[in-house]
Amino acid sequence: MTLTAGFDIPSVNAVILARPTQSIALYYQMVGRGLRLSPETQKRDCLIICQSGNVSRHGFIEEVKSVSLNPGEETTGMEAPKKICPPENGGCGAYLYGFQMCCTECNYKFPELIKLPFIQQLEQLLSEEDKQRLAFYRSKLQLSYRNNYAPGWAAMVFQETYGHFPPDDWAKGAIFGESPTPELQRLIINTYVISQSKDGNQILGLSVI
Numbered sequence: 443m444t445l446t447a448g449f450d451i452p453s454v455n456a457v458i459l460a461r462p463t464q465s466i467a468l469y470y471q472m473v474g475r476g477l478r479l480s481p482e483t484q485k486r487d488c489l490i491i492c493q494s495g496n497v498s499r500h501g502f503i504e505e506v507k508s509v510s511l512n513p514g515e516e517t518t519g520m521e522a523p524k525k526i527c528p529p530e531n532g533g534c535g536a537y538l539y540g541f542q543m544c545c546t547e548c549n550y551k552f553p554e555l556i557k558l559p560f561i562q563q564l565e566q567l568l569s570e571e572d573k574q575r576l577a578f579y580r581s582k583l584q585l586s587y588r589n590n591y592a593p594g595w596a597a598m599v600f601q602e603t604y605g606h607f608p609p610d611d612w613a614k615g616a617i618f619g620e621s622p623t624p625e626l627q628r629l630i631i632n633t634y635v636i637s638q639s640k641d642g643n644q645i646l647g648l649s650v651i
């Protein structure tokens with residue numbers, strides 16, 4: 443006999459999820475067979491063993507979601523990202539929250555993620571030909587900044603050379619890097635305002651921030 447809903451024995455201290463379900467309401471009901479406190483037996487916790495993919499399908503039971511028991515009504519709530527403790531690297535295969543850097547089952551330590559700068563990530567995705575176009579565009583952006591050319595000059599040169607405009611994100615960080623300091627940002631704004639004004643001093647006075 444498989445017991446899912448309507449089975450009320452508070453002392454149950456282990457639940458084996460042996461049947462898969464697409465219904466999150468039924469999933470909660472099945473797990474709920476083991477979540478009652480039992481003052482008689484002093485039972486205060488419950489072991490949940492999932493053999494049917496319900497946890498990976500619906501999330502950990504601790505994740506708070508609003509679930510309707512009425513068929514057809516929506517379940518609301520965000521699901522946190524998950525990952526597997528990687529058996530191929532010596533991990534145990536446990537199902538974990540995405541933010542966990544150490545496995546709670548086997549102490550496997552996930553390697554620190556080294557985030558590459560945006561432009562390096564982009565270069566990994568581009569063909570050799572596009573990489574050259576990217577380098578061309580960024581060198582023109584730097585040239586236009588040094589020479590106070592109008593914004594858009596580099597994109598025009600690119601268009602004249604290759605017959606189309608460059609993607610917007612190819613300009614990201616081309617001149618000041620990806621995370622300029624506040625001082626540098628202020629300098630950038632002031633320099634830009636001066637370069638775009640007929641009476642630089644007057645505008646500079648307004649733009650000091």
Ligand SMILES: [Zn+2]
Nearest residue numbers: 527534545548
């Ligand atoms: Zn593990």
